[in-house]
Amino acid sequence: MVDDAEKLIARTPETFKEKQNIDARILHEVREIDLKQRRLRVKKTDTGQTTWEPFEQLLVSTGSISIRPDVPGIDAKGIYGVNTLQSGLNVRRVVDEQQPQKAVIIGGGYIGLEMAEALIMRKLEVSLVERSEQVMNTLDSDMGELVSEALMKVGVKLYRNESLTAFETDNGSVQAVVTDQRTLPTDLVILGMGVQPNTGLAQDAGIPLGVKGAIKVNDLMQTEIEGIWAAGDCAECYHLMRRQPFHIALGTVANKMGRVAGINIGGGYATFPGIVGTAVSKICDVEVARTGLQEKEVQDLGLQYVTGKIESSTRAGYYPDSGRIHVKLLAEKGTGRLLGGQIVGKEGAAKRIDVLATALHAELTLDAMINLDLSYAPPYSPVWDPIIIAARVAVKKL
């Protein structure tokens, strides 16, 4: 747990000014982008004063917003989306000050999992409602089941294949979550239903949008309007495995996009070729990771594929604190080209996904994977690395 929220602020306006001579104006809300006259209408949120600010080059990096379902009671007090530092602080303050007993989390993605962990650690009674068969639906359902089991093991009450239909409220405060199967009384609701690009401002200005309403950009981070750039959660990125534009709201991708946009706006040259779909999370002592394509994506793309799924250990079996690890690989039938991978396991499991991510970038085949000179010593791995074992299982099915 991080006690001091100040530690979570990457850079203050003062640091921006001192280190980079950047005039970072907080509490300034852009209300309108005027593409013709190349200016922004800006409202100072503390004074309410509105001014027009000219620009030559504009980077739109408006991020994303939590998806809020259009159901009765959604505007009640006690319902929190968590995708900004402030929204996280709000939840912490409520937990500290109002000592809620029960929480319901809607959605079993990364935010849902991480909030479940945080609230279980704060001794709340936590329920999680997930409309899919399993939590973490960026994993295949067999791997997602391992995550569902981990949630239940730490005490989360899990309701799968259930959809939110309404919130019951009393005097403007949430009292219960209503699903298509039951009513769950609660003091606190966390929305973990994902995010969407925050692109209302760009859309109003006529900046072309693409996938899922994200701003269309090329690999230089240029929008289709001269001198207008976009980066981060509000923008598209290219999915190297799907070979099409994609929207993903992850900090590491946003940072890469921001770097490329910054270099290009500054007169340099950089490109961001795209992502392979890597993500990691954890629920207490269970680590979860995925990269590339999952089965349903491979099927949607019309590819034939094989899988290799194994259970092994994170360290040599005899080594203290050796834990279980499950690895699943997907590869193209025939060619053996790696298509994706998923890992669920104990400490030391998740970061291994980076081997698979690197292999995807390099378009390695299972034959190559089998012979990778991955590191071995008893504290770190069994003598056959779990990834290689999985590749050996998959290659037999080619």
Add this chain to the structure above:
Amino acid sequence: MVDDAEKLIARTPETFKEKQNIDARILHEVREIDLKQRRLRVKKTDTGQTTWEPFEQLLVSTGSISIRPDVPGIDAKGIYGVNTLQSGLNVRRVVDEQQPQKAVIIGGGYIGLEMAEALIMRKLEVSLVERSEQVMNTLDSDMGELVSEALMKVGVKLYRNESLTAFETDNGSVQAVVTDQRTLPTDLVILGMGVQPNTGLAQDAGIPLGVKGAIKVNDLMQTEIEGIWAAGDCAECYHLMRRQPFHIALGTVANKMGRVAGINIGGGYATFPGIVGTAVSKICDVEVARTGLQEKEVQDLGLQYVTGKIESSTRAGYYPDSGRIHVKLLAEKGTGRLLGGQIVGKEGAAKRIDVLATALHAELTLDAMINLDLSYAPPYSPVWDPIIIAARVAVKKL
């Protein structure tokens, strides 16, 4: 610590028989390989009886033996090489039963480091003598220095740039280690001076040897004699980065070679393309990893190169238990082709070397490394993965 040595036995002769119908004869020592008559002279070490056993196909997997320096006193009691389960048990028994106070380790490679850790944990006063400038000379000296510091921090007395010249003995037992600079009184000596291929038997039979006396094999694990195969520490393997045969004594490589030999002897087809030189170790809470070529190897090969060396953290900086990590990358000047990498850091540092090993197999350049979609979440990594930060530093020098 592993309490029960039985756990370290991968397979007993009984398991071999039951699971794989393999007749594993322990306590049978091969004394001679007769290539003309295709037979082995075998001595049963319990009875002393000698017989001739015929073969059609022969796999030589005689492993390696600890290098024992040819200095006065080397045959004294109390001097141990550690490269078999039994030799490890011997050291443990001595520590348990004789309660030695002082130990001197000769050599600061993997075995030296691991024995230093083990003996420090057993409360011995441990000295380590290393003839090079730093321990772990498969690292560049700047990275090796970090490991030397880690050793000293846990209480190991470190004597660098010192060479063993003799052992002082009394009544056949070792009393002190003599170097070119001092005399270190001791109760126990561990030889960590590396291993050499155990190929006396093969050599006597006329099986051609290659690098460092290891048995010459091709990528099928065939020796130059029809029907004779070799695998493991006694055999050569191909170094993909050096592009020449090499000898490395590591369990993971030996296992890969054994698998390939077994498939081919059984009438199947498999190849072992080679290694990139990956290895990991640890000294208490400091993890050490390397892959590819180090600076002196790159220089020996006559390549021009750049380096990128950074210090970062294993997790997000604000995350509990975030530790320091040092990453150094070497890449070919001009092309940017990755040549090698070294990592020293706290928990979670070492296994990241696998990303670099995979990148070496795939011949990735620094430009590609910068854009790798490596996993990020605060418990696992800063938002810019340390490997990517190192690649960004190195790429600027191309």
